[in-house]
Amino acid sequence: MLSRHLARRIASRSTPRVVRLSHSLPDFQLNSVNEQDVEHFSKILPKTSILSTLAPISTESSELEPYNTDWMNKYHGKSNTVMRPRTTQEVSEIVKWCHERRIGVVPQGGNTGLVGGGVPVRDEVVLNLGSMNKIRSFDPVSGILVADAGCILESLSEYLAPQNHIMPLDLGAKGSCHIGGNVATNAGGLRLLRYGSLHGSVLGLEVVLPDGTILDQLSVLRKDNTGYDLKQLFIGSEGTLGIITGVSILTAPAPNSSNNVILALPSFDNVKPLFKEAKRQLSEIMSAFEFIDRTAYDLAVKHGQGRALNEGDVEGAECFVLVETSGGNREHDEAKLNGLLESLLEADQPLINTGVLSQSPAQFSQLWAIREGITEAVSKEGKAYKYDISIPLGSFKEVVDTTREHLRSKGVLHDGAVKHVIGYGHVGDGNLHLNIVAEAYTQEIEDALEPFVYELVAKYKGSVSAEHGIGLMKTHALHYSKNATSIDLMRRIKSLFDPHGIMNPGKVLP
Numbered sequence: 164m165l166s167r168h169l170a171r172r173i174a175s176r177s178t179p180r181v182v183r184l185s186h187s188l189p190d191f192q193l194n195s196v197n198e199q200d201v202e203h204f205s206k207i208l209p210k211t212s213i214l215s216t217l218a219p220i221s222t223e224s225s226e227l228e229p230y231n232t233d234w235m236n237k238y239h240g241k242s243n244t245v246m247r248p249r250t251t252q253e254v255s256e257i258v259k260w261c262h263e264r265r266i267g268v269v270p271q272g273g274n275t276g277l278v279g280g281g282v283p284v285r286d287e288v289v290l291n292l293g294s295m296n297k298i299r300s301f302d303p304v305s306g307i308l309v310a311d312a313g314c315i316l317e318s319l320s321e322y323l324a325p326q327n328h329i330m331p332l333d334l335g336a337k338g339s340c341h342i343g344g345n346v347a348t349n350a351g352g353l354r355l356l357r358y359g360s361l362h363g364s365v366l367g368l369e370v371v372l373p374d375g376t377i378l379d380q381l382s383v384l385r386k387d388n389t390g391y392d393l394k395q396l397f398i399g400s401e402g403t404l405g406i407i408t409g410v411s412i413l414t415a416p417a418p419n420s421s422n423n424v425i426l427a428l429p430s431f432d433n434v435k436p437l438f439k440e441a442k443r444q445l446s447e448i449m450s451a452f453e454f455i456d457r458t459a460y461d462l463a464v465k466h467g468q469g470r471a472l473n474e475g476d477v478e479g480a481e482c483f484v485l486v487e488t489s490g491g492n493r494e495h496d497e498a499k500l501n502g503l504l505e506s507l508l509e510a511d512q513p514l515i516n517t518g519v520l521s522q523s524p525a526q527f528s529q530l531w532a533i534r535e536g537i538t539e540a541v542s543k544e545g546k547a548y549k550y551d552i553s554i555p556l557g558s559f560k561e562v563v564d565t566t567r568e569h570l571r572s573k574g575v576l577h578d579g580a581v582k583h584v585i586g587y588g589h590v591g592d593g594n595l596h597l598n599i600v601a602e603a604y605t606q607e608i609e610d611a612l613e614p615f616v617y618e619l620v621a622k623y624k625g626s627v628s629a630e631h632g633i634g635l636m637k638t639h640a641l642h643y644s645k646n647a648t649s650i651d652l653m654r655r656i657k658s659l660f661d662p663h664g665i666m667n668p669g670k671v672l673p
């Protein structure tokens with residue numbers, strides 16, 4: 164339970180405790196929250212919106228654990244104060260105070276991030292947006308939705324469904340992640356192939372800047388060429404430039420018909436020609452083309468994600484591809500998908516062994532659950548080192564195999580604690596999720612993986628983060644994907660917005 168107490172005026176600001184640096188943690192010097200700060204916060208927010216181990220709130224530290232621990236249980240902060248503001252004004256006043264007091268602030272959404280960006284590095288305050296969860300407006304003609312940043316993605320989809328619209332993004336974390344977190348990470352997900360990135364669908368943002376100023380750019384215009392498009396800077400900035408409090412986004416008309424099929428392939432080499440053929444035959448109705456390697460499939464099934472395919476359908480399969488279609492005419496779409504399946508099966512040299520076509524909405528969801536459930540399955544199987552990379556599609560398998568062999572050569576495969584090396588991801592977007600599933604997070608495994616994986620990515624001129632971001636995990640690897648001039652410009656932008664470096668310190672920039 165959150166505790167309650169009356170606010171008192173802050174006594175003195177002159178004796179801040181300076182956070183000391185540790186070698187293993189990012190280098191920043193900010194002040195810790197003290198009791199006077201908490202008293203001040205409790206003048207801005209109701210005490211029910213504050214969790215703090217300090218008086219006058221005095222919450223049990225165990226209640227702060229979920230906010231200090233990331234989804235993978237890999238990153239652990241030590242914040243003594245978490246706030247859950249309900250309005251932009253409250254966010255602004257908290258941030259203004261933190262700016263003056265040089266207190267670090269970690270914006271937090273649903274805390275489903277996979278790179279340690281949403282939890283404190285040390286004892287920064289956590290500003291969780293979960294209580295800002297109102298829909299501000301929706302125009303069913305233009306499809307433009309304006310919502311508080313703390314709205315859960317799935318709730319937005321549920322709100323839109325009766326209005327025949329869908330969110331332009333979808334991901335396995337939809338039941339917990341916030342639209343603000345999605346924008347802050349520029350989340351990709353399962354619909355990017357069809358609806359593009361958030362850099363295109365986000366029309367406007369409301370952001371509280373690191374000095375507490377409210378930047379109102381909550382535009383509902385499709386077109387606006389009035390100088391620099393400032394909102395783009397916040398999309399994918401991972402909470403380092405400000406706190407997103409409101410989002411204006413272009414939603415899409417719900418498709419009249421959706422179908423999917425899982426294709427079992429005898430060889431990874433067939434994925435590329437299959438993608439080409441699926442695009443050719445399905446053209447405008449193809450809305451997803453997702454890749455699952457055999458080990459990833461087996462893990463999903465082992466941990467009860469979706470419904471397993473028949474033994475006969477998976478026999479001899481090296482990997483699987485899930486194809487989704489979304490279109491306007493059921494008969495036409497089904498005919499196209501059936502046509503694709505038939506032509507694939509009847510080819511002289513078939514690219515697939517077999518295909519399982521969903522026959523009902525329930526089966527449609529079950530097939531998707533196999534793909535969407537891999538993240539969950541991996542987390543049940545062990546501790547995952549997750550590399551989320553952009554590389555040419557043809558090299559997906561080589562990267563997975565090379566990494567596995569490298570780990571074997573380092574003596575950490577199987578007996579040495581790594582259980583599986585798997586690959587899955589968004590083929591249509593050139594995005595491979597390379598996961599190394601281990602018994603535990605250990606320095607030995609990490610040393611075996613890094614910089615090996617990043618150098619492999621650099622060899623293919625790829626990106627060290629296709630969609631999850633840099634967070635805390637990859638600050639040291641940013642240079643593999645951004646040159647010195649770009650990093651220097653990023654630093655200058657950061658110090659322009661956040662001269663005291665309070666906003667999500669230690670994240671993104673090395």
Ligand code: FAD
Pocket residue numbers: 234269270271272273274275276277279280281282292312333334335336339340341342343344345346347348349350351352353401402403405406407408538539630631634667670
């Ligand atoms: P958090 O985890 O709370 O925060 C993530 C980052 O954004 C942090 O740096 C945080 O400081 C910042 N942030 C959060 N809210 C705000 C805000 N209001 N203002 C400013 N900064 C903010 N990602 C993909 O791209 N594609 C996927 O398909 C995908 N699938 C996933 C499936 C699962 C099961 C899980 C657990 C994660 C998945 N993710 C995926 C990763 C993750 O990036 C997304 O889940 C999501 O975008 C994070 O949103 P969140 O609200 O949980 O943000």
Ligand code: MLT
Pocket residue numbers: 335352534535537538549551588589596
């Ligand atoms: C996915 O595509 O499933 C997500 O990005 C999460 C993950 O990489 O596990």
Ligand code: ZN
Pocket residue numbers: 351352588589596630
């Ligand atoms: Zn993904």
